[in-house]
Amino acid sequence: MLAVERRRLIAESVRSRGVVSVSEMAETLGTTEITLRRDLRAMAKDGLLVRTHGGAVQPASLGHEPSYYEKSGQASTEKAAIARLAFGMIRPGDSILLGPGTTTLALARLLVAFPELTVVTNSLLVAQALMEAPRVEVILTGGTLRRSIHALVGPATEDSVRALRASQAFISGNGFSAERGLSTPSPLVAATDRALAGAAQQVVVLADHTKIGQETMCQTVPTARIHTLITDSKAQPGALNAIREAGVDVRVAEVGKREQIAGATA
Amino acid sequence: MLAVERRRLIAESVRSRGVVSVSEMAETLGTTEITLRRDLRAMAKDGLLVRTHGGAVQPASLGHEPSYYEKSGQASTEKAAIARLAFGMIRPGDSILLGPGTTTLALARLLVAFPELTVVTNSLLVAQALMEAPRVEVILTGGTLRRSIHALVGPATEDSVRALRASQAFISGNGFSAERGLSTPSPLVAATDRALAGAAQQVVVLADHTKIGQETMCQTVPTARIHTLITDSKAQPGALNAIREAGVDVRVAEVGKREQIAGATA
DNA sequence: TCGCTATTGATTGAAAATGATCGATACGGT
DNA sequence: ACCGTATCGATCATTTTCAATCAATAGCGA
Numbered sequence: 001m002l003a004v005e006r007r008r009l010i011a012e013s014v015r016s017r018g019v020v021s022v023s024e025m026a027e028t029l030g031t032t033e034i035t036l037r038r039d040l041r042a043m044a045k046d047g048l049l050v051r052t053h054g055g056a057v058q059p060a061s062l063g064h065e066p067s068y069y070e071k072s073g074q075a076s077t078e079k080a081a082i083a084r085l086a087f088g089m090i091r092p093g094d095s096i097l098l099g100p101g102t103t104t105l106a107l108a109r110l111l112v113a114f115p116e117l118t119v120v121t122n123s124l125l126v127a128q129a130l131m132e133a134p135r136v137e138v139i140l141t142g143g144t145l146r147r148s149i150h151a152l153v154g155p156a157t158e159d160s161v162r163a164l165r166a167s168q169a170f171i172s173g174n175g176f177s178a179e180r181g182l183s184t185p186s187p188l189v190a191a192t193d194r195a196l197a198g199a200a201q202q203v204v205v206l207a208d209h210t211k212i213g214q215e216t217m218c219q220t221v222p223t224a225r226i227h228t229l230i231t232d233s234k235a236q237p238g239a240l241n242a243i244r245e246a247g248v249d250v251r252v253a254e255v256g257k258r259e260q261i262a263g264a265t266a
Numbered sequence: 267m268l269a270v271e272r273r274r275l276i277a278e279s280v281r282s283r284g285v286v287s288v289s290e291m292a293e294t295l296g297t298t299e300i301t302l303r304r305d306l307r308a309m310a311k312d313g314l315l316v317r318t319h320g321g322a323v324q325p326a327s328l329g330h331e332p333s334y335y336e337k338s339g340q341a342s343t344e345k346a347a348i349a350r351l352a353f354g355m356i357r358p359g360d361s362i363l364l365g366p367g368t369t370t371l372a373l374a375r376l377l378v379a380f381p382e383l384t385v386v387t388n389s390l391l392v393a394q395a396l397m398e399a400p401r402v403e404v405i406l407t408g409g410t411l412r413r414s415i416h417a418l419v420g421p422a423t424e425d426s427v428r429a430l431r432a433s434q435a436f437i438s439g440n441g442f443s444a445e446r447g448l449s450t451p452s453p454l455v456a457a458t459d460r461a462l463a464g465a466a467q468q469v470v471v472l473a474d475h476t477k478i479g480q481e482t483m484c485q486t487v488p489t490a491r492i493h494t495l496i497t498d499s500k501a502q503p504g505a506l507n508a509i510r511e512a513g514v515d516v517r518v519a520e521v522g523k524r525e526q527i528a529g530a531t532a
Numbered sequence: 533t534c535g536c537t538a539t540t541g542a543t544t545g546a547a548a549a550t551g552a553t554c555g556a557t558a559c560g561g562t
Numbered sequence: 563a564c565c566g567t568a569t570c571g572a573t574c575a576t577t578t579t580c581a582a583t584c585a586a587t588a589g590c591g592a
Binding site: 053 | 580581
Binding site: 560 | 563564565566567568569570571572573574575576577578579580581582583584585586587588589590591592
């Protein structure tokens with residue numbers, strides 16, 4: 001196992017669980033505690049985690065809750081623009097799938113006044129947002145709660161998604177490139193996203209410019225399976241063109257444009 | 267278990283419950299009272315809590331979390347007492363089912379520092395409360411969102427519950443009498459509650475005094491299927507006796523009694 | 533092939549955390 | 563006010579974890 005690989009796993013573990021123990025990680029990674037301590041020491045110097053006796057914890061600066069709301073803060077105007085463009089693709093009477101993520105959450109918030117719609121989601125935040133939408137039928141997939149993203153993942157989620165069929169799936173991720181398609185750091189989340197994509201006739205990826213051209217550990221959906229990408233105008237044109245040439249319908253949301261929304265809601 | 271992890275659990279517990287006892291925490295965290303005392307002393311020095319005999323309380327400065335306790339509304343002290351009694355029935359390593367309702371929600375809030383537990387629920391509020399419980403694995407059933415009770419119901423919920431088996435189910439309802447058993451106004455909710463009860467070896471009903479002797483439209487679980495009823499001391503003795511004679515183990519929570527928590531040990 | 537370097541594993545003494553015992557103290561019931 | 567019980571604090575022993583130094587291995591270039 002490569003050192004970078006190991007450290008990425010450590011970082012992932014810290015991010016998802018908040019704490020890691022030296023002995024436990026040494027066992028799961030199949031290495032010695034000495035090496036683990038060295039890794040932790042190096043990562044602590046870079047501020048990725050805080051060393052404690054027997055392990056390490058997430059630095060307070062990116063603790064659980066803050067990280068998520070912080071994330072929803074960054075590039076929020078772009079996310080809102082992307083959500084508005086996606087909103088224009090939804091028709092009354094549709095059944096759609098919404099994955100976890102701040103962008104899909106922004107889309108869910110636009111649906112409060114939608115006339116007739118069925119939404120399947122594995123995100124608790126999306127479900128919560130749609131609590132306010134009286135005419136939207138909300139179906140939550142089952143599954144194991146993953147705290148870091150406020151969503152349900154795992155085999156149970158995949159099973160319940162497999163039983164469904166929707167016209168469109170709106171999903172997100174941590175990176176999107178022409179070669180790797182949509183990707184995310186966690187294998188569990190990746191498998192779940194893949195199931196969501198598999199249940200829809202049309203797969204729409206919502207990804208702001210910070211994700212375009214990025215590649216993270218686990219591929220969730222290959223580019224060939226993705227019909228539409230909605231991103232914002234700050235995305236690298238090069239990466240965008242490569243994606244376009246791979247056969248994806250790329251749409252760029254202009255920050256500030258509102259007319260997409262006019263018809264259905266207001 | 268890491269020291270930091272332990273202290274974080276203590277902090278969570280203090281924050282959500284307002285008070286912790288040394289003996290109880292030592293039991294649930296699987297450590298000795300000496301260590302707990304040391305933790306409490308250190309945390310008291312940092313102002314995270316105030317030391318008392320046998321435990322610690324929340325510092326006045328951090329006062330009540332907004333709307334945490336008060337929000338439960340009517341009969342909230344009774345509900346809390348019922349929840350504490352139910353808490354004593356849960357053992358580390360258990361798998362339990364939690365239905366929707368404010369009383370089961372109160373129980374969920376007591377579980378923030380529980381050492382090892384799997385909770386299956388169809389209530390979004392319960393899932394949200396357990397977001398703070400890092401050592402509790404939360405499994406949400408799938409299903410259609412019913413807004414009025416913030417819970418998932420319907421055939422999908424029943425299917426996903428059927429695939430599971432738990433040691434105990436803690437469920438609630440709108441009425442409970444010896445003849446009709448547990449009942450609720452909605453057939454959909456009733457069917458879901460019935461599925462929950464069917465997946466557990468032991469069915470525990472949490473019902474405050476306002477529900478005892480009441481009968482509403484749809485029976486969820488017949489009396490014969492219910493092993494234990496936990497209610498409060500304001501319940502009508504007559505109705506309670508009838509239930510007891512029907513073979514249900516009736517336990518009455520005394521408002522204000524806190525040693526029931528220590529009863530988790532006994 | 534040789535030697536260099538980076539990474540990993542082992543050993544050891546120090547430090548920290550935990551657990552146990554014991555005398556002192558506070559609380560609750562009578 | 564009294565006494566029994568439970569809790570507390572302090573000290574010591576034990577276990578675990580840590581950091582530093584040294585040895586071994588693999589990769590790399592000359």
